[in-house]
Amino acid sequence: MAAVAAAVLGTSLLAGCASDDDSGNGSGSGDTDGKTVITVGLFGTFGFQEAGLYKEYEKLNPKVKIQQTVIERNENYYPQLLTRLGSNSGLADIQAVEVANIAEVVQTQSEKFVDLGKAEGVSKDDYFDWKWQQATTQDGKTIGLGTDVGPMALCYRKDHFEAAGLPTEREEVAKLWEGDWGKYIEAGKKFKADGPEGVAWVDSAGGVYNAVISSSAKRYYDEQGELIYKDNPAVKEAWDLAAEAASEGLTDKKQQFTQPWDKAMNNGTFATISCPPWMLGYIQDKGGDKAKDKWDVAQAPKPGNWGGAFLGVPEASKNKEEAIKFAAWLTAPTQQAKLFAERGSFPSTPAAYETPEVADAKHEFFSNAPIGQIFSTAAQGVPTQIIGPKDQVIQENIVNTGLLQVDQKGVSADKAWESAVKTVDNALDE
Template sequence: MTSRALRRVGLVAGIATTSAIVLVGCAGGTDGTTGDGGQITLTVTTFGTFGYDDLYAEYEELNPNINIEATNIDTGGNARTDAFTKIGAGSGLSDVVAIEEGWLGAIMEEGVAETFVDLRDYGIEDRKADWIDWKYDQVTDPDGRVLGYGTDIGPSGICYSTKAFEAAGLPTDRDEVATLLEGDWQHYFDIGRQYNAATGKAWYDHSGFVWNSMVNQLPEGYYTPDGELNVEGNAELKERFELLGAATEDGLSAASTAWNWNDGKDFLDNTFATLVCPGWMLGVAKGQIEAGGGDETNGWDFAPVFPGGPVNWGGAWLSVPETSSNKEEAAKLASWLTEPEQQVKQSAAAGNFPSTREAQETLAAEATPNEFFNGAPTGAILAARAEGVKAQFKGPQDSVIQENVFGPALTALDNKETDTAGAWTQALGLLDSVLD
């Protein structure tokens, strides 16, 4: 099988399958070449919805000596497990590895950061002005080493079902929806209670994603800026948990499965009416709606509003491991993929929002209609929603706390296996055991 045939392997769930595909992709030789005419094979591992397929093909056309073999893991959590398994083994990482914001803190830790090359050696400082300041700063360690090329950031709006809103007698025009939802989280939940009273249906898909957004808006999340754990005794965190818990107890959560949504069908049958949508979630939602049998007539739209104001959820970087046999070529590929022109194309393919200033300005100016989301100018909306966004400090176990501590507790709450107080107690117990 040729590398170009291997390039689009699709979504990979779980480490074992991913590892098998990566091993196939590396079969061309330990020096990173195919041994045929000086061709260089570069392996890339991403996760979720990156929108890189067409860009890989374009890069190969521009560089005939390069073959790209790409693996895409289904979620950022599974990608974290995959990456740290290979870091621990000292081998198996691709030439280019996507790193997610939630586990960047663990990558930046002493003893792990050294796994990746200092991209200053490959000219990243010449591009520093391309990115918004905090995106570049996040991936710069205390010694000044820069470990990744910034891809996207996660400013957020609200995805909503016009069909569900119409059934409840709520406005469906996105600007009117923005006016309706403008306010804090209490207001968002109160509108949800009105919707629930009118339809008997859930307001949001599940509590976990709402919680992630609520936490990300705080000045300090699961860690203080100096790296201290910040969960127990965090009054703001508990207050938000109780606010969400009350809404969930009132029937506003559909208890959908994260990243699956009943194979996408929950988007199409009014199982829930709203979804918190950082830019990259637009690509995820599109894929789910299509998996559930939907198309551009699905009825979902994107409102320029978010409860509580601006927030950043997610974003990624492309890094080059020290184990790569082709560091220079890998760095060239990662740099090219994150240039403004490519970030605009990536946004068109996946819906995510770029981290480079020029790409952001392009999306804001063009206001291209996104036909899949009822013609909403999603790029322009996200550009406006990015104003005032500040990145929260993410500690080394941030994503683990989100997924393995609060995730199970909120699932239990969604499924009515406990109440809000019980879910908080469960989370604190899991915190002790997971981080022990």
Template sequence: MRTPPGRHRALAVLCAAVLAGSALAGCGSDDDKGGDSGSPDAPGQITLTVGLFGSFGYEEAGLYKEYEALHPNIKIKQNATQKEEVYWPALQTRLGGGGDLDDIQGIEVGRIVDVVNNQADKWLDLNTLGAQTQTQEYLSWKAKAATTADGKSLALGTDVGPMAICYRSDLFQQAGLPTGRDELAQKWSTWEGYLDVGRQFAAKAPKGSSYMDSVTGMYNAMIGQQQTFYYDASGKLIYDTNPAVRSAFDLSAKAAQDGLSAKLVQFQTDWDQAFAKGGFATISCPSWMIGYIKEKAGDATKGKWDVAAAPGATGNWGGSYLAIPKGAKHAKEAYELLQWLTAKEQQVKLFERRGSFPSRTTAISQVAATTDPYFNGAPIGQIFSQAAQKMPVQTLGVRDNDVKVAIQNALNAVEAQGVKPDDAWKDAKASVKAALG
């Protein structure tokens, strides 16, 4: 999704900072069609299917066509499901024998612990296909998260998701607010400061425009700045006693009560449409959101969007993996495609074209000077690199995504239905209990 980005003052600096501490977008339909590649392959030709949630940017950036041109015997078919929470249960059914599997499957970072701890028997060990030479190039924590205790490498990383704030400078100007990215970053150096700017915006907001798209985006950005959130290092579920989680929930709920949100549900149709219509002026913006905004806002808003450092100037939201399920029809060819899609050269292209921040250290060093004309020439390489330098090495849990979805649904109820925050929090806990058993 997702997907992620940023650049560095220098590779050595970023690697030292991140390694010493040690990451949706786009869409297809919500139809998850599995590995059905349609008509049989022609003699000598292989169709590889890639199952993803959201948009990893490969198709949009032209990478599939580039690979097919390099490999005339290969055709690539992408099966995309917009919502990860729809994609994942369907994939579990197919892994259990309930349908065809794609040759390559995407795995969201919030699922990787479950894959490594509980599903190692369902995925190919990529080391048997040569992944040892690849994992050495990754940020150490990124590769480690997809490695079993006995050394099996179950997936290769795509991106990570350093944080910023993307904003509409034209709407800020109409509301009488400053538009410079450095001045705004200073004003909202804290999340409370971000809301203060929001109240100023709301007082003179252009008709039809709210300050932020959804408080769930703000919540996810705040959580992405924490090393520990839903589970502790021992694997114990702690979300309901972790003050950082409750603080992020309460401040996000306060933003909803103050009327600062457009009350949109992220990745729904009306949210997509609001990008182009000016329905909101700011959005919590992991690097992968750059490509999503370009796609949904369109050419009409080119130059009106800009990027500034997020409150706290760091955070990680998103980042994914690619893996090959056991039983894939074309494992060897699938690995060759998987390795190519995640290679340094393609990670650089994806950042330059879609904003997905690399997870390979060899790619990170090449994107520090990247600017983006769509975002008013914003130095996205520098902004996201600096965020990545301070990115926490997060403690991941087996059911992180299920907890996140329950909390997001509760926040949606606060902003859309006026549910009191304390009641919404109780509902979130009940939903987590029901989901986790």
């Protein structure tokens, strides 16, 4: 679910949701007035073009022309990428890979990509260890460079908190649940007892589950690549807390990224939601002007990550050397800081956090919250997460098959878990 959200919505934050324009006409190489054309294949919204990074690179390299193609949804983009990797044809010089797919690509397609860890100007030390490892094989080949990360905070409605007698200042709000997702649920129970009529504590049980599990190092696979989701205490904790939120009537019973969820956001019918940086743009877009200054941002109980992507250079690239140089430049700390300032994509390179673009960043819509500091702190606490090849399949079914029944149909947590496990196992056997 997290991966789908990041793929569909991209990482736009400051300017709300947007879509990259589809420019260029496919992969391969060509000449435009004698220039080398580097093609870039993307999904969703990366914002490179809108932030002016393509034009900047072309100015620095007058003999290079950048062209991009964009498929809106990763669920359509990724199967096409796998097909083209299988045939070694139709590939762009640079291809994006979503975080939910990177483990599968690393394990099954690494020979189809250049080792960017050896590229000139690329340093492992520029990136978070956990981000670098996600795109690195067991024998040390790095097939992708991180574009962004999704460190999580909690967004909350100050007006609803005030009505419930809860603190409204972000530092005091964070203390309500500091270090423990269980405290977040307990705060929700107080909100339900004293809060405004018709306003739920949180948008959905699925949202609670995703927030909790995203702060765990182990989720569905162990270090050896074995499935552990049925017995992992972290999964059980996330499931139990999400089910408790539903059974205690703390949720707005919405499914994330649907029209009813959008409408609820616009109507202000829930008080909190887990927020990576790109979610801020979504809230601003759906909440509209009437929600300005009513939302604020506080640290989550535990640091977690929701979203992020990578850029890789296929071995079949027709402009391999130029593509390697451009991928390295595009993901360097300086460019990541610029992208954050223009589009809200939060950098995967800690060095960027020291730049004014990040360190001094505030969000006017969210009560002028110091989002640069909040998300930088969260990002530096994210655990090194083990991502397996079918993480996305497992999580989607746990949330959409299991928790949705608890949240919307009143099915018991035990029966819903049995149903979710059965659906997951059938999906993994396909």
